[in-house]
Amino acid sequence: MARRGAFVVVEGLDRSGKTTQTDILRQRIQEAGKEVACVKFPDRSTPIGKMIDLYLRSQSDLDDHVVHLLFSANRWELASTILSHLEQGKLVLCDRYAFSGIAFSVAKILPSQPSLSTTIHSEQSFGKLSPINLTWARAPDSALPSPDLTLFLDVSPEVAYTRGGYGEERYEKADMQSRVRSVFEEIGREVSADAGEGKHGNGKWIVIDAGREMHTVTEEIWRHVQPLLDGVESSVGRLWA
């Protein structure tokens, strides 16, 4: 079987340096003489992306379920493009993916001091729309192309604060960010456990301590990506499949 390009996702909390690190990684891949296709979610340029952008900038209000489905639809809009880059042997470098979708949507229903195991698996109340739980949140992204490697850039709320705090958009609040962090941890445990059992094709999950000096973080990221530069032999997996 011909080798295809590797699919690398960078996930991260606000102020984790995700954008900077993704940019440096793209440059290094190019300097290594490899072709790289960059994708970013949400892609605010598509018709669905424009609705997401209005929502994130608090210019529109939408039900949480609707927003979740829009973020997922935004990924499906680009799924065939991602697959074709991979087939052409390009490394696809993706800034946020379905794991962000799950983390942010599930985080909305968590109490400030999250106790994930009780909250996200709890029974849903009658007479109201069901709160978003992990099972529901995974469904719309299921069968999307799955990454070979996800690098989760982790940063504590304290470090984020010393880096100048959060921005203006809807989710850029300390309380929300720490709940998002908890859900990311849960997703990471799940992806890693599944990879260990060879169950899901969700690829490898690596936590990078992004609270360190920028250069140290860059080098660690590179150590994980370098082995993928010549592509991979296996076919592209499908999320949660």
Ligand code: 2DT
């Ligand atoms: P950026 O700041 O990286 O542009 O992200 N988000 C993102 C979701 O809630 N669901 C998703 O599926 C994705 C991809 C994370 C904008 C915000 O959108 C959130 C932060």
